[in-house]
Amino acid sequence: MSAVRAEWTKLRSVPRWVATFLGALVLTVGLSALAASGSTTDANEHPDFVTGPHGDAVTDGFGFAHQAVTGDTTMTVHVTGLARAATERAESGAPGTAVPTTPWTDIAAGITLKAGTEAGSSYVSVLLTGSHGVRLQGDFTHDVAGSAAHGDRWLRLTRTGGTVTGYESADGTSWTRIGALTPAAIPPRAEIGMAVSAAPVLHVSRGGGGSSVGGHPGRASATFEDVTLEPATDGTWQGTAVTMPTPADQPAKVGGSTAPTPRVLTASGDTSTVTGSGKVGPQRPDDDVVEGALLGVVAGLMALICVGVLFGTSEYRRGMIRTTFAATPRRGRVLAAKALVLGGAAFAVSLVAVVVAFVVAVPILQDHGMAPPAFPSPSLGDPAVVRALVLAALFMTGVTLVALAVGMLLRRTAPAITLTIVLLVLPLVAGTILPGTSPRWLMYTTLAGGLATLRAQPPTDTLAEPWALIGPGAGIGVVASYAAVGLALAWWQLRRRDA
Amino acid sequence: MTGALRAEWTKARSLPSTGWLLLGLAVAMVGIGLAATGSLRVDECGEGACTLDTVKLSLGGVRLAQVAAAVLGVLLVTADYATGTIVPTLAAVPRRWRVVVAKVAVVGAGVGGAAVAGVVGALLAARAVLPRRGFTAARGYAATTVVHDLTQRAAVGTVLYLVLVAVLGAGLGLVIRDTGVAVTVVLALLLVAPVLAMVVGDPVWQTRIHRFAPADAGLAVQATRGLATLPIAPWAGLALLAAYALAALAAGAWMLQARDATT
Structure with missing residues (x-):
């Protein structure tokens, strides 16, 4: 002392x-x-984001094969063959090293219940991702991890009142509950359906005194089998590409090939293939x-x-x-x-x-x-x-x-x-x-x-x-x-x- | 004057740290240069024209070498105060400015010699390593050679930079007199500004830091590519560093003249 x-x-x-x-x-x-x-x-003057249900900056883009449902509902699908589509590099930026994906930036396919098809609206999804297992995500902020399965999975989303619960299964008979979320603003009449998203692939080049980030849009598709909706509706699945609004002050690409957007939904018999591009998740600057x-x-x-x-x-x-x-x-x-x-x-x-x-x-x-x-x-x-x-x-x-x-x-x-x-x-x-x-x-x-x-x-x-x-x-x-x-x-x- | 020079030379030689610092300076130039060029891959820069400044990268060891130069500059001055040798020194050479000149000459000669060895070694290493990493004439990278006048400017500029940093250290040592504080101040001056420039978001401020911070301005002389976008012209940057160094030295000389040596 x-x-x-x-x-x-x-x-x-x-x-x-x-x-x-x-x-x-x-x-x-x-x-x-x-x-x-x-x-x-000037991130606020030239936003690359939309405002989410909680007022924070989010990004929202995916392929959505959906129909309207009212009130409590349960949807079940069997997801297979989730894969990145062979996309050509949109920009020949510096190759560098690929930025590792997170649960928010991985490719994903599953069921989404969403207030509407405009970007930034409230939603809950149960998703099979490329390398982050099964996730239950909602309103661009909540992310609940399910099993680490990949490649082939049965998914189920149940809406009961204000709560949406996600389940997963390996065989379609024995189900495991992942979790439940309470979305901020999904009206009684909402859109439910098959969703596929693929965040842009980012490449970062560091060294020589600085860093630069390049990237190209991602695109993925997945096959959905045994799609059931309870209670049954008489509606049909409709393909929509949910996209971010184009900034008003940013002119459309001149001379760039305006490649036709691939069809979001291709159905043959009991099998639907959904293709999507874009990321669904928070948009925070690093x-x-x-x-x-x-x-x-x-x-x-x-x-x-x-x-x-x-x-x-x-x-x-x-x-x-x-x-x-x-x-x-x-x-x-x-x-x-x-x-x-x-x-x-x-x-x-x-x-x-x-x-x-x-x-x-x-x-x-x-x-x-x-x-x-x-x-x-x-x-x-x-x-x-x-x-x-x-x-x-x-x-x-x-x-x-x-x-x-x-x-x-x-x-x-x-x-x-x-x-x-x-x-x-x-x-x-x-x-x-x-x-x-x-x-x-x-x-x-x-x-x-x-x-x-x-x-x-x-x-x-x-x-x-x-x-x-x-x-x-x-x-x-x-x-x-x-x-x-x-x-x-x-x-x-x-x-x-x-x- | 010869006597003063010889006295300073003897003092510098007999400080155990001098030899280590000079050796460290040269080794840092070559070693870090090798690490920087050896870790490059030509395909990192994409299909387009590669704009990597390989000469600047191969001389990147200057970031560590400058630490040795600055500390040496400080020590050759403050050791006199720490050990009390300043009193017999001034008794033997009553014209105090002569002491300053002799110290600067000895520091400059020592650091200059080590810097030449380090720069030549770093460039030779780059010449050997770069072609193996894919930086060949076909990709727009001729073999590193001092005959090339931009490379020559970078090489000569780097040697001058290290000498000026040592002079800056000596000047601050004369002003501050305390080893610890003087070393901290000179290293903070040289090393903190680049870190700030890295994280400050506004390009205007980044340019300001690159233009007016002693290390960033002085190292503009190493650029051999992208000369049009430099925040400050190569020789102008080195001149700015010289101005800082001379200002510190003038302040130090004035304080040596005006202030009692033992307080």
Whole structure:
């Protein structure tokens, strides 16, 4: 305990260090605000989305063989042969690497109950996907995973009052319930039918200092057998391609081949083949408002690294370490006290810094166009925002502790600061130069990966910043490992080496 | 003046870190250059004309090499303050500006020599590696050679860039005097701006950062393709970095002149 008090006295009695802590706060907030005022987007003026039932940006396009039903109803189908149609590349963009699909961007075939055939209307679907198994999805936000089956599956959708339940079966006799959803706005008289969607195939080309995303429209078809509707209706299946509205200010492609859209529905006997193109799901930009509001962390870290290293090396420079060890002969306890005091101070300063940066920078970003509906509006209460802020503060604390460990290990200021800063920043610069997704391993192995904690959105391959390639858990894990290994090495060396 | 030069040379030589930093500078140039060119694939750039700047990529090691140059520049100044050698130094050379000139000459010579070795090594490595990755004359990539005047400009510019970064470090060292703070400040100046440029969305601001940040402006000299779209002309960018370095050095020299050496 006295060791902790001694270290605390050392930390607070050096005016330069206290000033540097304040500097870290000012740098984090100031640079965040500056970077925020340097960001603009016109995503809301030139929308590539429609507004979904919850008022958020969505995309909605698929092939729909449907008929109108009123009230409670149950539809059953047997889906086979879901496959991507051989489409020609619409644009010869850079090939790059294909962006992996998610449950929202995979090819899918199944039953959809939808308020109408206009894009963006409320719906519930039970779908067999290409590689994400069976899903129950609704209103562009809800996604319930079923079994991991693929290729051949029986699907059933039942509407009872306001609730829609999805079932699946391997043989059409024994059924498994997937889940139930309550759609926002499906009127009693709605459209039900067979749906096939295929999200655009994206290719991302990274490296040489930037990233570019190209893609071509997807198209898929599937065969539906043993289609039954209860109660039976006297209607017939009608094929409609649900499509996104063409932006008014975007002229139709000149000179491009206006290939006739393939028929949505081809029926022969009891078998129907449905062809569809487009994605049904949320349309969120990969750019992250929370990350954009916290960029000053990079600058704040410079000041924290400086304090962290000096808190370790100054003991050696001034010979203080001999007094310290005379007072607390258990050297491990000294290191623990140092880490505790420095870590606590760094966490407190970092948490205040990121919260203030968030509060200051988010309104600036929203003024510059990163506002709803194209971008979600983050608030301090969102779990994703709380996670990002706490992890960002822990990330800053972790880097400060790494700096302390490096300082204790090297015992000299200049190499310790250089090494820590290089481990943190250089992989970022290298990450924009290296091609493809190869920067990912750099993020998994260096302190730079910790910047993934700033993101509230899931990881993505499509952004220039390399830390977006990994998730926040991996990011904080890398930094925590560095801090743990660094402090362990420092402890081991402290015990066996002469002070 | 010769005496001052020789004194600084001896001090630089006897610092254990000098040799390691210079070696690290050259190794970083060659090693990262190899990693960058070795990981390229010509089919990554599509069917159209390939616009990858292979010369710039093969000299990409400068991003790490500049760290060694900057730290060396700082250390050769601040070590004098940390160890107290500044007092006998100024006693022996009372004209303080001569100390500054001697320090800059020694830093420049050391970093310049290591940079030449590193740049030549990186270009030779690229010449050996690139054809094997598909960057052949048929795809519009002649073998890397210094006879080509744009490559020559990039090579000479990179050496000058590293020397100027070291001078910037020395200047900041004279102003700040504390090793830790000076190293942090110079590395933050050089490394944070490119990260910001990467994430700032507005192209106007991106251009501003590329045009006025010391590292980004100075490295415009490495470009051999897309010259029409550079945010700042190659030599103008290097001149801007020189202006930053000289400003820091002038401030440092003035502070050495005006301020007591031991406070």
